[in-house]
Amino acid sequence: MMRLLPRFTCLALSLLLSACITNKQSAIDPAGAQADRISTLWWSFFWLLGTIFIIVMIMTVLTLTRRRRGFEQEPLAQRHKASDETEHRLRRTITACTITSIVILFVLIFASVGTGRSNAEFHTAPNQLTIQVTGTQWWWQIQYMNSDATRNLATANEIHIPVGRPVHIVGVSNDVIHSFWVPNLNGKRDLIPSRVTDEWIEADHPGAFRGQCAEFCGLQHAHMAIWVIAEPEDRFQAWFRNQLQPAVAPSTPDLQQGQQVFLNHECIFCHQIRGTTAGGQSAPDLTHFGSRRGIAANTLPNTKGNLAGWILDPQSIKPGNHMATVEVSSTDLHPLIDYLESLK
């Protein structure tokens, strides 16, 4: 066992290093003001508490060596304590350590309360963006709020934000408690039925950041992911304008057939495709589905193959999810898929 110990620790360390490579969903690879403050706080905690740990461990190990010195020459029966001055010395040391701990703790408290304040601070910037995120078993419903209702935008499972603009995330839920969490941008915020919660995110450089539902919400809690795509202002505006448009009309016969397939199946009871008669509200809006990165709350990358698999048998890909399995004949399937993918 003793010989194995070093080998295990080596393995652990090597993995520890390799561990810090892929950071698409990492709390210590900040891409925004809030996450940045937090990871700074984290590293100061890390070094401070790390030092404390090392010191305590050293003292502990030393007790093993010291035990052959001290007063054990005295026979056991008589005294079970050290000389009075030793006892005093020990008590003074303990008091000292305690006081140091208290001081350190106060530092930590002020540091974290400070960070908390600035992260929770409410922006009133005129250019701020407000997005309502609704947690639903097991996908994300997204609403871009706007003073004039015509510019309210409904989509799902993917958020685009402009770099350098504070974004106000308004969290609600209409079934169970979920938690909105995009680690590279900020900590998490629960989405609680009968309540409204707030959070601010602000990306400082472009990129795609993954988030995942963090509060256990039932069977498919594991497959409730969201992408936040931060892009320069102009790119964002372009995207936003495009998303406001109704779905593109099918141009080729193949796509027209695909649309008919969609409209003639139960899909329409749950899904909405703006610009068509499909007006279901209980499922992700598919108006621009083709432009999104993932399928089924980013359980699968958005490819034709995956889409076919999903439509034919959603329950085997994401057991228990609320999408019904709909009979789609093999001849109908391909047009349907081409159509959905054409919805850029």
Next chain:
Amino acid sequence: MTASQDIYPQTANVEQDVEQLRRAWRHPHGLLGWLSFTTHQAIGTRYIVTAFIMLLVGGIEALMMRTQLAHSNNGYLGPERYNQMFTTHGTTMMFLFAVPVMEGMAIYLIPLMVGTRNVAFPRLNAFGYWMYLFGVLFLYWGVLTNSAPDVGWFAYPPLSGPQFTPGKSTDYWAQMITFTEVSALCVAAELIATILKMRPPGMSLNRMPLYVWSILIQSWMVIFAMPAIVVASSYLLSDRTVGTQFVNPAEGGDPLLYQHIFWFFGHPEVYIIFIPALGFVSAIVVAHSRREIVGYTAMVLAQIANGFIAFGLWVHHMFATDLPQIGEAYFTASSMMIAITSGIQIFCWIATLWSGRARLTTALHFVYGFIAIFVLGGLTGVVLASVPLDLQVHDTFFVVAHFHYVLIGGAVFPLFGAFYHWFPKFTGRLMNETLGRVNFWVLFVGFNLTFFPMHILGLKGMPRRVYTYSPDMGWDNLNLLATIGAWVIAVGGVLFILNFLWSRKFGPVADNNPWEADSLEWAAASPPANYNFEYLPAVTSRYPLWVAREDRTVVTGTSTDRREVLVTTLMDAEPRHRYVLPGPSIWPLIAAICVTVGFAGSVFNGWYITWGTIISGLAFLGWFWPKRPLEPQHD
């Protein structure tokens, strides 16, 4: 027949006294007799054995979870199974292993440590055990009939409500809580009464061993914390079964209220598990470094403070629910302040070991393991206490790492240490030390292998309670490492079982006090007779057995022909009056069965509450019906 106690009064007629005591405390024969035992050694042992079996079960569930998480997109357990696994694992470990095992150890040790013959309410003690056992059976009956709970060990509504989790599984969970509460409350009440009123003459409060202090504090925490979970689980149960609206947002109920009430119990709960473990550590450190504890008063005050503060920081489990700033600041501060009370104790132990003459036994190995692991776990706790940091790592594997460090490092390692330490008292034989050390190292390495990587996983964004993850998240390696570690721990567990079985048969025979320890339990025989001591000891020091024998004192004049003990005053433990304890009785079992009919039945049909109440009432009537001969009237 001679006394096994190491000291006896010159005056007494030892042979006759011992003979009478043996008759008065004899166990009844036969199965029915076995079911009506009320001695604390028997009941304590039953608790400990049952709890260790639950550790095994919970551990096997853990191994299944770890196997599922070994690599990405693993198909070994589906989402349904996995959710059931972590729920039953958490529930089993918290409610059916950790708390009961601490109670069992206390039931066994406290009467010995306070030099008396049994706990204050022996039949209530038996009743408590039966309720615990029926709780275990009730939950696992659900598990085996394929309706295991699957909403997490704190079952947040609305997910756990009738709308999103139909079926009986959550009802089993909530009602199991009721069973374990009843049991825990019985134990707490009788231990407090035992400690406050049945201490030996001379054991004033400031002479109580630190373990006794820890149990006193823990029991008070149970008294104040358990009612909260009674309320929370009844909310859930009545919303689900009789249609109340306690946590239903639609009708003015509030899901967050449930969280507040659950954690008002839930946080103290973790210290209810942890504080007795601190008692173990103190006892082991003192005995094996063969030295008085450094800073006794500081230790006691720290533990008391710990008990109080523990009720003031439940909200740190709810930081992500968007609370008012000011509240957050307060709960950050209180959560961090508790680091001080824990710190003081760590410092005192280190100082004691530092200036003592430590005998590096297996028990002490586990104490060193405890210090290493718990301090790390505590420090990650301080990280979690910081709101901004918690918002990142809350509900990730970082938290999972934290609480396994504090629960296993802080409670299970001391428990194993305590087991090695008191095993000779329980069985009369020592455990194998060599195997013990191997056992320790396997557990220590396996533990860190399992749970250290989880910190990194948490920071890399892996949420808890996910049944699988995709390969491009880069979580595979660390999870594999954790899974390997879990199996190493299992090997450690097997070693422990083997050592236990071997030592019970072939371990070297132990005398009364193999460790030359200080506290009273070591004055009794190993294993103790049903009556513990021929002559109740009196004490003159904090470390009674380190007083030279000729300077020690015992009590005479309690009648030996019935189960009589001495009641002393609360502060200074001056003899006050004698007290005849009830003997064996089948009524606790009957009462427990009747109550179980009510509890279990009410999950299916509300009327069972009425019927259960009526038959339980009758059972208690039988229990308390005065048996002839009524005790003699002395005035």
Next chain:
Amino acid sequence: MTEVRTIDVSHLKPYEISSQHPLWWGQFMFVFIEGTMFAILIAAYFYVRLRMDVWPPPGDQFPHRVLPTLELVPLILSCVGAYWASEAAKKNSRSGMLGGMALNLVLAGIALWLRIIEWHSLNFNWRTDAMGSYVWAFLGLHTFDYIGDMAFTAVLFVLVLIGRYGPKQRLGVHVDSIVWYFLVAIWIPIYVVIYWGPILVETQQ
């Protein structure tokens, strides 16, 4: 084995009917447990109430206050009976115990009767809404303990009546009185919450 000094306790009483007795502490602990539970429920009631701006929720009529207030009189008087019985128990006066417990039971019975007829004025049940759930939880739990302790007292009454009692039973009479004081004391805040709570915290509009 070494021979040592001894403390002789044979002169001590074999029992004592007072707060010295472990069983007294057992009852005391029970009081703590129940008290904490009701305290939590009361806190929860106000938590819920403060999240709603109309209280009682629309449709629930305001609970009547006459009978519940009347009920307090026999309830509080019944403590006299309990006290009388427990003092008698210490002095081992059989007639005293019987008289005390009888008085206790009769007054408790009257109070219970008043409470139950009052229930008809509540036009909501526990299914209606959160307030209904809480009010009925209070009534249900307290009445349950209340009847439970009345039964306990009744049993002791019978035992003393037929003379089948010793120190243990007398101690029972003593601790029974403690539980009774508690049940009466805890009812007063509950009464305030149920019947005055709705106006205690004004509807903010």
